[in-house]
Amino acid sequence: MGLEAVVFQQDLFNYSNRYLYSLLGGNSSYEDKHFSHHNQTSDEANNDFVNGGYWVSSSSPTSVEATNNGNGSSSCVVDGLAVAVETTSTRPKRRRLRTRKNKEEIENQRMTHIAVERNRRRQMNEYLSVLRSLMPESYVQRGDQASIIGGAINFVKELEHCVQLLTAKKEVKERSDGSTSGCSSPFAEFFMFPQYSTRGDNNSIPVNESMAAETQPATADIEVTMVENHANLKIRSKNSPAQLLKLVSGLNSMRLNILHLNVTTVDHTVLYSLSVQVEDDCKVTSVDDIATALNQLLGRIQEDAMLN
Amino acid sequence: MGLEAVVFQQDLFNYSNRYLYSLLGGNSSYEDKHFSHHNQTSDEANNDFVNGGYWVSSSSPTSVEATNNGNGSSSCVVDGLAVAVETTSTRPKRRRLRTRKNKEEIENQRMTHIAVERNRRRQMNEYLSVLRSLMPESYVQRGDQASIIGGAINFVKELEHCVQLLTAKKEVKERSDGSTSGCSSPFAEFFMFPQYSTRGDNNSIPVNESMAAETQPATADIEVTMVENHANLKIRSKNSPAQLLKLVSGLNSMRLNILHLNVTTVDHTVLYSLSVQVEDDCKVTSVDDIATALNQLLGRIQEDAMLN
DNA sequence: ATGCTCACGTGGTCAA
DNA sequence: TTGACCACGTGAGCAT
Numbered sequence: 302m303g304l305e306a307v308v309f310q311q312d313l314f315n316y317s318n319r320y321l322y323s324l325l326g327g328n329s330s331y332e333d334k335h336f337s338h339h340n341q342t343s344d345e346a347n348n349d350f351v352n353g354g355y356w357v358s359s360s361s362p363t364s365v366e367a368t369n370n371g372n373g374s375s376s377c378v379v380d381g382l383a384v385a386v387e388t389t390s391t392r393p394k395r396r397r398l399r400t401r402k403n404k405e406e407i408e409n410q411r412m413t414h415i416a417v418e419r420n421r422r423r424q425m426n427e428y429l430s431v432l433r434s435l436m437p438e439s440y441v442q443r444g445d446q447a448s449i450i451g452g453a454i455n456f457v458k459e460l461e462h463c464v465q466l467l468t469a470k471k472e473v474k475e476r477s478d479g480s481t482s483g484c485s486s487p488f489a490e491f492f493m494f495p496q497y498s499t500r501g502d503n504n505s506i507p508v509n510e511s512m513a514a515e516t517q518p519a520t521a522d523i524e525v526t527m528v529e530n531h532a533n534l535k536i537r538s539k540n541s542p543a544q545l546l547k548l549v550s551g552l553n554s555m556r557l558n559i560l561h562l563n564v565t566t567v568d569h570t571v572l573y574s575l576s577v578q579v580e581d582d583c584k585v586t587s588v589d590d591i592a593t594a595l596n597q598l599l600g601r602i603q604e605d606a607m608l609n
Numbered sequence: 610m611g612l613e614a615v616v617f618q619q620d621l622f623n624y625s626n627r628y629l630y631s632l633l634g635g636n637s638s639y640e641d642k643h644f645s646h647h648n649q650t651s652d653e654a655n656n657d658f659v660n661g662g663y664w665v666s667s668s669s670p671t672s673v674e675a676t677n678n679g680n681g682s683s684s685c686v687v688d689g690l691a692v693a694v695e696t697t698s699t700r701p702k703r704r705r706l707r708t709r710k711n712k713e714e715i716e717n718q719r720m721t722h723i724a725v726e727r728n729r730r731r732q733m734n735e736y737l738s739v740l741r742s743l744m745p746e747s748y749v750q751r752g753d754q755a756s757i758i759g760g761a762i763n764f765v766k767e768l769e770h771c772v773q774l775l776t777a778k779k780e781v782k783e784r785s786d787g788s789t790s791g792c793s794s795p796f797a798e799f800f801m802f803p804q805y806s807t808r809g810d811n812n813s814i815p816v817n818e819s820m821a822a823e824t825q826p827a828t829a830d831i832e833v834t835m836v837e838n839h840a841n842l843k844i845r846s847k848n849s850p851a852q853l854l855k856l857v858s859g860l861n862s863m864r865l866n867i868l869h870l871n872v873t874t875v876d877h878t879v880l881y882s883l884s885v886q887v888e889d890d891c892k893v894t895s896v897d898d899i900a901t902a903l904n905q906l907l908g909r910i911q912e913d914a915m916l917n
Numbered sequence: 918a919t920g921c922t923c924a925c926g927t928g929g930t931c932a933a
Numbered sequence: 934t935t936g937a938c939c940a941c942g943t944g945a946g947c948a949t
Contacts, residue, residue: 410935411926411927413936414926414927414928414936415925415926415927417936417937417938418925418926418927418938419924419925419926421755421937421938421939422923422924422925424755425754425755425758426923426924428755428758428759428762429758431762431836432758432761432762432765435762435765435766435769436765445921445922445923446733446922446923447729447732447733447736447922450733450736450737450740450758450761451736453740453758453761453765454736454739454740454743456765457740457743457744457761457764457765457768458743460765460768460769460771460772461743461768463768463772464768464771464772464775467772467775467776468775542866543861545857545867545870546854546857546858546861549853549854549857550854550858553851553854558850559853559872560874561872561873561874562853562870562871562872563870563871563872564867564869564870564871565869566868566869568747718919719942719943721920722920722942722943722944723941723942723943725920725921725922726921726922726923726941726942726943727940727941727942729921729922729923730939730940730941734939734940753937753938754938754939755938918949919948919949920947920948920949921946921947921948921949922945922946922947922948923944923945923946923947924943924944924945924946925942925943925944925945926941926942926943927940927941927942928939928940928941929938929939929940929941930937930938930939931936931937931938931939932935932936932937932938933934933935933936933937
């Protein structure tokens with residue numbers, strides 16, 4: 302292998318060799334590159350067609366393959382170079398061996414670098430195609446990847462606008478007008494007359510009649526309303542691990558049968574909104590009883606979270 | 610400037626001049642490059658800030674401008690090159706002129722190409738930053754541009770889900786009849802490509818590769834989609850006592866952290882729609898794994914309900 | 918021919 | 934050191 306001869310015929314340019322290599326490897330052996338690589342890329346393409354339909358993010362096998370192919374082609378090219386220069390070099394062999402190992406390692410790193418970079422590009426394109434797939438056609442006329450994310454911008458704006466509109470319409474249906482402007486904490490606007498509230502400025506509820514609540518502090522915002530044997534519960538609290546599990550378990554043991562449940566998490570605040578059926582053998586039947594029981598339950602859950 | 614001397618000390622390689630030039634120009638003479646080009650790029654930047662702020666998808670004006678600027682800067686460079694060639698070459702003058710013109714033009718095109726490409730990259734980054742700016746913080750922890758569009762995928766899904774929910778709620782409020790194009794069973798329209806389905810007419814998925822699913826029958830309609838470590842789960846099943854409790858418990862023990870959960874009950878059919886975060890120590894990471902685990906979990910829950 | 922887009926290989930840089 | 938990310942310049946392909 303005359304590889305080393307080429308590399309060290311001039312010690313001056315430590316880097317330019319790499320460039321010459323890439324030059325010749327990139328230009329003269331073009332068909333070589335497109336042979337060794339095109340197989341790979343077409344395989345990838347096929348793979349993506351099979352997997353991509355179902356969105357499986359398996360990136361590792363292809364990258365390994367790419368590395369192998371890259372090594373194969375590169376060594377071949379370098380051999381070609383070596384023959385031409387072998388006649389001109391007269392260096393001792395020791396240095397050649399040491400430096401050869403060095404070069405090998407550098408080549409190795411280089412190939413992994415190439416593979417990694419290729420992977421990165423591929424993942425990006427996968428994401429782009431996914432993003433494109435879940436947008437309506439009109440937002441992405443040009444398949445251009447800049448246009449895709451441009452269309453995503455518009456689409457997100459549109460969706461947000463849509464959500465805003467719908468929630469506004471829903472809000473205006475409930476006639477909860479006006480008081481949403483100064484709500485600093487999330488979900489605060491969901492509570493009209495909470496039995497328990499963590500907010501200090503407990504306005505709009507001047508004399509809360511839930512005297513039972515005063516014996517223990519509020520662990521969360523809790524609002525309970527009831528019609529016949531159906532109750533609507535709204536709970537806003539800090540999130541904690543397994544909170545939902547314990548809450549559901551507690552309600553279950555309280556003989557409150559969950560019909561609808563909606564939990565929404567924003568940052569570390571979570572809002573539970575549920576409608577439950579008060580079973581016949583349930584011990585707590587009034588709104589205040591339920592609210593108190595909920596407050597105790599959430600207090601226990603919080604304590605649990607503290608300990609763990 | 611010793612740059613050109615290096616470039617033309619060998620006439621052998623017709624292309625390598627370009628490469629060596631770009632090498633030295635790109636690496637060693639960093640400040641040089643940033644002298645001649647930076648005027649241009651900064652002008653472009655200003656211009657794009659004016660246009661880009663308004664979201665005008667006009668790629669042509671900027672490109673034209675880039676071309677002009679590229680001409681100016683490139684001619685400068687080429688002049689420098691020409692001087693260097695005069696001293697070392699001994700060719701007749703006619704050819705020199707022709708080739709010089711040729712070289713000039715090629716250099717010209719090259720510079721415009723560079724400028725265009727640079728513009729393209731810049732525009733892409735602008736789009737990315739815009740897209741990032743209008744997403745909540747939690748969707749884009751890592752400022753990575755792959756993560757940005759990954760987060761955008763999640764965000765779009767979440768928004769779409771939200772819209773679907775709101776419109777569905779509005780619809781169901783106005784009319785409770787199941788006239789949605791012949792869907793006999795409720796919630797059937799929520800499933801696009803379920804991994805498990807209780808419906809016999811499993812059309813539109815001719816050869817689903819999830820062979821693991823066939824080993825056991827579907828206990829419910831289950832659809833899992835995933836992006837990064839966020840998964841969206843849709844489950845439709847028959848209602849049974851404490852089903853939700855067991856489901857939440859099961860997900861908890863599977864290290865699937867529930868971010869959003871929505872359960873809706875109609876008659877004896879219940880639809881769970883939840884978005885979960887796949888924790889780092891989770892054993893099931895692929896969509897099929899999760900779907901299979903869900904199917905098993907629901908099967909166990911159903912068996913439990915049978916016995917009690 | 919020209920413009921535009923993309924994939925590629927590469928060097929620089931920042932953090933673990 | 935290593936790995937991840939990014940910007941860069943460059944050649945190819947595909948449209949106008």
